[in-house]
Amino acid sequence: HTTMKGPKRTYSSKRLNRMAASDDEASASSGSGEESSRSDQQATCPGGKSKICRAPLALTSLAVIVLNNVEAIVPLLFMHSYGWKKAFVAGIVLKFMFFEAVLNVCEALLRWRLCCSKRAAVKRERCWSRPMQLWVHSNRMAWDLVTSAFIFWTLVPLVLANSFNDWVAPGLNVHQLLIYRAAHLSPHQLDKKFGGNDASSDGSLSSSEEGAVSASLLRER
Numbered sequence: 711h712t713t714m715k716g717p718k719r720t721y722s723s724k725r726l727n728r729m730a731a732s733d734d735e736a737s738a739s740s741g742s743g744e745e746s747s748r749s750d751q752q753a754t755c756p757g758g759k760s761k762i763c764r765a766p767l768a769l770t771s772l773a774v775i776v777l778n779n780v781e782a783i784v785p786l787l788f789m790h791s792y793g794w795k796k797a798f799v800a801g802i803v804l805k806f807m808f809f810e811a812v813l814n815v816c817e818a819l820l821r822w823r824l825c826c827s828k829r830a831a832v833k834r835e836r837c838w839s840r841p842m843q844l845w846v847h848s849n850r851m852a853w854d855l856v857t858s859a860f861i862f863w864t865l866v867p868l869v870l871a872n873s874f875n876d877w878v879a880p881g882l883n884v885h886q887l888l889i890y891r892a893a894h895l896s897p898h899q900l901d902k903k904f905g906g907n908d909a910s911s912d913g914s915l916s917s918s919e920e921g922a923v924s925a926s927l928l929r930e931r
Contacts (some may be wrong), residue, residue, distance in 0.1 A: 771855055774849055786798050813850075816845065820846060841866060
């Protein structure tokens with residue numbers, strides 16, 4: 711055993727070796743942190759000191775949409791030129807299905823604990839992890855943009871028509887007139903409302919009676 715200076719502290723040789731190894735790991739981690747900070751400083755924009763030159767993810771997703779469509783359609787145009795329309799459509803479907811499968815595999819790799827581990831080497835992370843993250847995130851954001859744009863532009867005409875209807879005729883809603891159906895009343899409520907003489911034995915009403923009921927309900931509304 712080795713005795714250190716101070717109030718009665720004894721350390722074995724194994725403990726000293728562990729302490730030395732931990733000090734070496736701490737110095738190595740600090741060195742890697744300094745290298746990463748230096749690389750980030752070198753990647754900064756020339757006009758600013760704190761901002762890093764990176765393309766926004768929205769612009770990258772728009773570029774991904776264009777490139778995916780070009781890559782899927784242009785190689786199959788010769789089929790359409792020969793009149794093979796079914797083969798052209800089948801090729802596009804096959805390309806997008808294979809693309810979705812590869813995208814799911816890449817997402818699974820990114821969720822793998824060894825890919826994004828804190829102890830992973832910086833060179834390995836920059837080699838294939840970061841480009842894969844950019845590709846996956848840009849593709850997912852591209853699909854989100856396409857879905858949101860489709861929902862927005864399909865609902866805008868209906869919202870404008872409804873707003874115009876409320877502005878022209880505040881008390882009359884065309885949408886409610888199109889989807890109007892008679893209120894669903896129970897047979898007991900119909901008996902109380904119309905005296906119970908017009909209802910059949912099973913509690914149902916004939917077509918003429920249903921028309922009269924719906925007309926009366928419409929007048930009340």
